[in-house]
Amino acid sequence: MSTTAPVAGTSPRVSVVMTCYNEGPFIGAAVRSVTDQTRADLVDKIVIADDGSAPETIAVLRELEAADRRVEVLYGTGGNGISRQRNLAIARTSTPFVAILDGDDLWTPDKIETELPLIEADPQVGLVYSDFYLFADGDLSSAHLAKALDITGAADLAKAYFQVDPPIVPSTTILRRAVLDEVGGFDPSVKVFEDTDLFNRLARVCRFAFTPKPLLYKRVRRSSITGSNRDLMAQHAFVAFRAAAADPRLMPLVPARLAERASKLANSRFLTGDYEEAVALARLALRLDPLSLRSWLSRVATAPVMRPIVGRMASVAGRRKALGVQDPAGGGSGR
Template sequence: MPKVSVIIPAYNAEKTIRETIETVRQQTFPDWEIIIINDGSKDKTLEIVASIEDERIKVFSYENSGLSMARNRGISKANGEYIALLDADDLWTPDKLELQLLAFNNNPQAGVAYSWTYFMDVDEQGKVTSLHPSNPYAFAGNVYENLLISDFIHSGSNTLILKQAIDTVGEFDPTLKSCEDWDYWLRLATRWHFVVVPKHQIYYRRSPNSMSSKVEIMKAAALMSIDKAYQAAPPNLQHLKSLTMTNFHKYCASLYLQHRPDFDGINQAQQHLRSAISIQPQTLLDKVTQKLILKLLLQRVFPKQVSQYLMQKIRQPAASNSGLKL
């Protein structure tokens, strides 16, 4: 039986699936299986997967049912002691599994290991246009309160989860069309300790077309997740909701500024920033808020191409230090 089951849901992933599979095959820890859930793909996803000769890869095909259901199906097929989730367009550093398993060995009470993330923006041709690292969060142990405030794990491609921990919290919520990861991490955090690998090991790919069409969906799902989270939160943590809502509005402003830089999107970003500042005026002292205000002003003052160029220059230094080679 493999130590780790890597679950890759795939829907029309022909442009990225080979590279994503290779990022697993290049892991320094070799005792794994890949379970690919073909979620009703209509392109060449299956052909590409079939062309990769590796007996550790298993493929199961279903009608399209969405990301949460695909993950649930993958978990049901998994044989590993640990479950690693990986979206079909994301990447890992070669030492991702090795270091997360080491973190488990050093923290036997933990049920979830996570690392830091690179946000990798790509153009329509798949070329990397910008790469910037997530904040170096070091929350460990009981992280429920930290997660309630914001999803510092950032993507479903990040965590390595003890199968025993998954068995205690059940499946991903298929009614959520976005933010299903955050909902799941919160449920795990109510029962299990988390451990962090202090290294950027996940490359989270964001393409302009896919993101721009999902902004409204992501915003609505985030609100649903917040309501669900605070319905389950104990009374002594209800006061944190104002901070969560501040982070929600900053999150929405960021989505609009980056993926909807049209007149309506800029107006939406401005409204969300105003809401964040109204709820918590001290957020003006936060560097994230200050950067969002700067981006908003750039898009208000300069033509679209100029503002996008300037924002890319602001983010550019991270890419040169990442070691990413594509």
């Protein structure tokens, strides 16, 4: 593991916050993707908030602490959830910028070198994000590009993010501490899509920056798909109505936003063979937004006549890649 010394004339300006729950097989590589950065000298601390992992993962975390003085592990007893854990980790840092990295994701070596200048250059920018790669768990060679939409030029960023949700993957972001403090950090009352909730709030108080360069390898694990379809739609609705309650201009946009989420979930469930739920979700999308082309395409794509066609594709992973399904949870971190 690299212990890169600071370059003359520079000082650490970014801290990395990570969460962990039984991610022992992955978190070592995640930390190394930070310490091996081309500008690792700009990293002050790597704070890992553990939420009551099993002994095997705890042993890995202790090894990481011993290997690099910048690594600090907060050993929790469990049950906090990702929002509280991220807030605890952020509270242990003092740099003007904070980067998020999930314990099973990997940064490209130039992540900090590419993004930090973008957020430092403009005091109105509170968040920078990027494109990313998706790869099947255990097979980095399967990585394929997942493009995010650039909404940074929108005149009304809060409305643009609510409507489009690029997606912004937390592990691609660097955040300005001042605006993170201004909006109160992650909200522990949001159990799923806590990142979407945060970004909705940030979009009301700052600008975003974007680089089309993919700076993250995001691991796709079945265990990272949270809850049932109905649970996920309920969580999507919870986050959407929270945003609209804070900004009433968004209320008329809620049905279209939820229809888009239902369509994504329908397509994902169809590709993994859950046909009954796929059809139900596609129908829900049409009820929410009957004028949406996406909703109609989802309804057609999940029709029974399409099952033999999808069945002839080589594998679930191949189907997902071929049809561009990025996140089974339909947005956000999917954790």
